[in-house]
Amino acid sequence: MALDGLKRRIMGSVGLLKGKRKVDEETARELSRSLRKALLEADFNVRQSKELTERIERRMLEEEPRPGVKLDTHAMNLIYTELVRLLGQPREIMPHNQTILMVGLYGQGKTTTTAKLADWWRRRHGVKVAVIEADVHRPGAFEQLQQLLEGTNVDVYGQPEEKDATRIVRNGIKQVGNADVIIIDTAGRDSLDEDLRDELVGIAEIANATERFLVIDAQVGQAAGPVAKTFHDLVGVTGTIVTKLDGTARGGGALSAVATTGAPIVFIGEGEKVQDLEKFEADRFISRLLGLGDIKGLIDLAPGDLDQEEAARLAQRLMSGRFTLTDMYSQMEMMSKIGSVEKMLSHLPDAMFGGMGNMSTAQKRQMQGNLEKYRVIMDSMTQEEKDEPILLKSSRVRRIARGSGVDEKDVKELLAQWNRSRKMMRGMKGDRSFRRKMKSMMDVDDMDLDMG
Numbered sequence: 001m002a003l004d005g006l007k008r009r010i011m012g013s014v015g016l017l018k019g020k021r022k023v024d025e026e027t028a029r030e031l032s033r034s035l036r037k038a039l040l041e042a043d044f045n046v047r048q049s050k051e052l053t054e055r056i057e058r059r060m061l062e063e064e065p066r067p068g069v070k071l072d073t074h075a076m077n078l079i080y081t082e083l084v085r086l087l088g089q090p091r092e093i094m095p096h097n098q099t100i101l102m103v104g105l106y107g108q109g110k111t112t113t114t115a116k117l118a119d120w121w122r123r124r125h126g127v128k129v130a131v132i133e134a135d136v137h138r139p140g141a142f143e144q145l146q147q148l149l150e151g152t153n154v155d156v157y158g159q160p161e162e163k164d165a166t167r168i169v170r171n172g173i174k175q176v177g178n179a180d181v182i183i184i185d186t187a188g189r190d191s192l193d194e195d196l197r198d199e200l201v202g203i204a205e206i207a208n209a210t211e212r213f214l215v216i217d218a219q220v221g222q223a224a225g226p227v228a229k230t231f232h233d234l235v236g237v238t239g240t241i242v243t244k245l246d247g248t249a250r251g252g253g254a255l256s257a258v259a260t261t262g263a264p265i266v267f268i269g270e271g272e273k274v275q276d277l278e279k280f281e282a283d284r285f286i287s288r289l290l291g292l293g294d295i296k297g298l299i300d301l302a303p304g305d306l307d308q309e310e311a312a313r314l315a316q317r318l319m320s321g322r323f324t325l326t327d328m329y330s331q332m333e334m335m336s337k338i339g340s341v342e343k344m345l346s347h348l349p350d351a352m353f354g355g356m357g358n359m360s361t362a363q364k365r366q367m368q369g370n371l372e373k374y375r376v377i378m379d380s381m382t383q384e385e386k387d388e389p390i391l392l393k394s395s396r397v398r399r400i401a402r403g404s405g406v407d408e409k410d411v412k413e414l415l416a417q418w419n420r421s422r423k424m425m426r427g428m429k430g431d432r433s434f435r436r437k438m439k440s441m442m443d444v445d446d447m448d449l450d451m452g
């Protein structure tokens with residue numbers, strides 16, 4: 001995920017507290033210094049980093065961890081709270097009757113994000129969505145948008161020959177005006193020159209847009225602040241979308257700079273594909289950054305492809321600690337629908353599944369291979385066997401291996417895997433801090449993290 005480097009560095013900083021029972025001034029200062037370095041490395045603003053880490057230093061000295069909470073966990077709790085505070089509160093966006101104007105400089109990801117947003121909206125809210133290509137400067141913009149949205153059920157309007165963007169928007173709105181949500185892609189420039197200003201203001205007037213989203217490439221770093229201000233003065237930016245967070249270790253700059261402009265981050269882009277868009281919520285983002293996982297995010301991940309009820313059941317199961325082989329099986333099915341273990345795991349707490357969130361890419365790939373095999377094996381089991389894997393003595397193991405065309409040791413390996421997972425689930429069920437964590441994940445405020 002985004003900001004992997006920052007995650008590692010924060011973990012390293014907090015590691016300074018491992019085994020300590022009390023924080024003295026020196027330790028608090030050392031933690032603060034190390035955290036500040038981590039933030040600066042991720043391009044957070046110097047002043048913000050200083051203030052944030054000073055607050056953490058002070059709180060480490062002034063606030064006692066709650067009973068039973070270890071010092072490193074306590075520190076993570078404070079870091080979480082302060083980072084969420086820094087990145088600002090999420091903004092509600094109305095699902096219906098929206099006309100959204102996409103603005104931004106050249107090459108920031110406007111067209112891609114227009115497509116992503118259209119697809120997200122349609123999947124998320126199930127409403128009729130149309131896009132209008134009003135970039136008359138970038139050759140092939142219309143085809144680009146069409147291609148991105150191929151097979152998605154989103155109407156794409158454009159007039160590749162027309163040179164007047166306002167005319168395209170006027171015609172487009174007439175043509176696709178019955179859509180619940182209309183998203184308008186506009187042209188970018190190297191910098192906001194007079195022509196582009198006039199064109200944008202003209203389009204904004206005609207479109208009478210309900211939202212004006214600024215698209216900013218995370219690579220822009222802290223310069224995102226001034227860029228946002230310029231666009232804000234021009235069209236009144238209502239939300240910012242930070243793109244290409246997958247491509248930089250220094251995304252903290254753009255994120256924190258934007259957060260202070262008053263035009264909150266509403267979405268983030270983490271890849272070139274149409275699905276690589278995520279609604280931005282600071283609490284969710286930070287809890288994932290810190291390896292806390294994110295059940296809410298998992299449920300939100302692919303509502304169109306994922307059975308909502310099944311996703312909710314998964315969350316429930318994780319909370320109850322119940323874990324039959326059938327549960328593991330549907331969990332795997334869900335993973336395969338989500339597309340990759342990686343994506344799924346990045347939404348789960350590190351502590352779960354023995355810290356798989358920290359698996360190497362090679363390990364993850366191997367696990368994906370295993371899942372395929374497990375699935376075949378389980379297809380050869382009866383429902384009863386899947387519910388009560390304990391029943392699987394050697395004669396049954398033999399039968400299942402034969403039925404699914406694998407070695408007996410593969411079946412045993414699956415059972416061993418289930419056993420490990422089950423133990424972990426059981427352990428977590430009895431772990432009050434885990435329960436609290438799950439609860440707060442559904443409705444996050446201040447929370448205690450157990451770093452496992």
Ligand SMILES: Nc1nc2c(ncn2[C@@H]2O[C@H](COP(=O)(O)OP(=O)(O)OP(=O)(O)O)[C@@H](O)[C@H]2O)c(=O)[nH]1
Nearest residue numbers: 106107108109110111112188243244269270271272
């Ligand atoms: N890795 C990654 N690439 C992205 C993301 N968003 C956009 N891109 C890529 O960035 C490049 C530019 O994206 P566009 O959507 O064409 O940008 P634009 O702002 O419309 O560009 P102009 O119309 O030329 O101003 C393309 O190659 C996209 O695939 C993202 O979140 N992650």
Ligand SMILES: [Mg+2]
Nearest residue numbers: 110111138141
């Ligand atoms: Mg474009």
